[in-house]
Amino acid sequence: MTTYTPAAASARSGFSLDTLRYYERIGLLFDIGRTAGGQRVFTEDDLDWMGVLRCLRDTGMPIADMRRYAELARHGETTHAERLRVLREHAVQLRxxxxxxxxxxxxxxxxxxxxxxxxxxxxxxxxxxxxxxxxxxxxxxxxxxxxxxxxxxxxxx
Amino acid sequence: MTTYTPAAASARSGFSLDTLRYYERIGLLFDIGRTAGGQRVFTEDDLDWMGVLRCLRDTGMPIADMRRYAELARHGETTHAERLRVLREHAVQLRxxxxxxxxxxxxxxxxxxxxxxxxxxxxxxxxxxxxxxxxxxxxxxxxxxxxxxxxxxxxxx
DNA sequence: CCTTGACCTGGAGCACGCTCCAGATACGAG
DNA sequence: CTCGTATCTGGAGCGTGCTCCAGGTCAAGG
Structure with missing residues (x-):
């Protein structure tokens, strides 16, 4: 299972290190792995999720809404319908x-x-x-x- | 010659009163008329110019660039070429x-x-x-x- | 006149989305 | 083991673009 250092994750996602830490603090990133010493370890899945965040952010979704979406994503498949609603609403805004x-x-x-x-x-x-x-x-x-x-x-x- | 009170200019332009005052302070609006008592009097031309500002703002031009453009506009026809350059550059960004x-x-x-x-x-x-x-x-x-x-x-x- | 609501100024404050900093710790090459 | 670079945390600071406020002035109807 491929993993990434913070620097690598930053390079691949296009988010700065500070932004990644900020996103974790406010709940946009969650369940990020750590080494024994406490340093972050990003997985392929984390990178994919960052891609989602980038899409939402770049299309103008406010951080508050992204937090709601992340909260839903964190709670598993039962929130699919609600997530779909959020995305549709956002798509309307974007259009x-x-x-x-x-x-x-x-x-x-x-x-x-x-x-x-x-x-x-x-x-x-x-x-x-x-x-x-x-x-x-x-x-x-x-x-x-x-x-x-x-x-x-x-x-x- | 039709003129407008601040409230009317705000309504027609869609900019708040505070925003209009702010824009005058920073140089986006200039040569705004005043009554003897010091209250602003907007003209049709001012309203048209606000339309330009709205276009630039809504297409994401930063305030700093809008100030440059306003500065050029304030200096008459000799700046046409430069204004064209600014608009073209902005059009590229927008695209x-x-x-x-x-x-x-x-x-x-x-x-x-x-x-x-x-x-x-x-x-x-x-x-x-x-x-x-x-x-x-x-x-x-x-x-x-x-x-x-x-x-x-x-x-x- | 007098009232009342619109308007004035200068300056502080705010919401957003990061970005930077200090001081301490972790980890990989040699 | 040592050194140097990468990362850590909590919290302060910043750039943008307004927005609000206090305390005072203006202007038009009654």
Whole structure:
């Protein structure tokens, strides 16, 4: 059974040593093995669980919710239904968040295009508006980030 | 020329009164009008600018960068090229961030599906995996959020 | 006028998520 | 056994982005 030192676990998980210790303190990591001398010993399973934590964290789940989820995970299979509920709820949040980002991304691109039209001598190097862009969004809206010249600093120009 | 009280500006922009004052203090809002008595008077242009701030903020631009951008905006048309550069850079960041979220979203959905397969008696109500979902992503990867039963709490089951 | 609610300022405080520190201990190479 | 690096613990500190507060001022209706 493969095990990992704290340094190795940190490297593989991408969490800092301090973060791993912090996560254990607050209950996101639990049942972490120890040597006779008291040093942590991480298993493959621990690493996998860290992958779950990373997914939840990187998708914006607050620590408090992750603690609830970890608590459920700690209590075995009887909590599957509840865990599923938590994940579904989080997926809804995530979908909404992504949708908002994509929306604002559209406005941002509109603004960039406005600036480009104002300074045609400039090379349109970066952000080449890749047609196979990672994020679609029907161009049928326009609220913030409107393509205007950043209105202040010229109120009565 | 239409003007707005602080309360109205707050309502229209979605920023709290305290946030508007904070933004003025740190330079994100500037040249805000005042009554003889010292109370703020916001204009249509101010509101539009707040829309820009909201776009940048909601897409994750740090306050420090927003200050730089505001500083540029405050200095007139000569800074157009630099502003364009800032926006393009931010657009790149945003694209990367969205891509990562979409990636993790896929893992999250995988995990949800795994739970569903484990508890088939449960209704698959929420997150109905809408085929016309807002965010595409080729299902040709799987790293974190793997569809496993949240490995801890059963190391040797 | 007078009241009352909106607004002002400067500065303290807070929630979140780590990150750093001091002082002590553990472990592996030589 | 010794040395040097890795880890340990408890607790303080930090960076970000607001949010709240006290004590005072402004402005519009009655």
């Amino acid at each position: 909404e968040h992504i949708a908002e980002l994509v929306d604002q991304q559209q406005h941002l691109h509109d603004k960039i295009r406005w600036y480009e039209s104002q300074t045609p001598e400039l090379p349109a190097d970066a952000t080449p508006a890749d047609p196979a862009d990672a994020t679609p969004s029907d161009p049928a809206d326009a609220t913030p980030c409107d393509p205007t010249p950043d209105l202040p600093a010229g109120s009565a120009t | 990367e961030h969205i891509a990562e979220l979409v990636d993790q979203q896929q893992h999250l959905h995988d995990k949800i599906r795994w739970y569903e397969s484990q508890t088939p008696e449960l209704p698959a109500d929420a997150t109905p995996a809408d085929p016309a979902d807002a965010t595409p992503s080729d299902p040709a990867d799987a790293t974190p959020c793997d569809p496993t039963p949240d490995l801890p709490a059963g190391s040797a089951t």
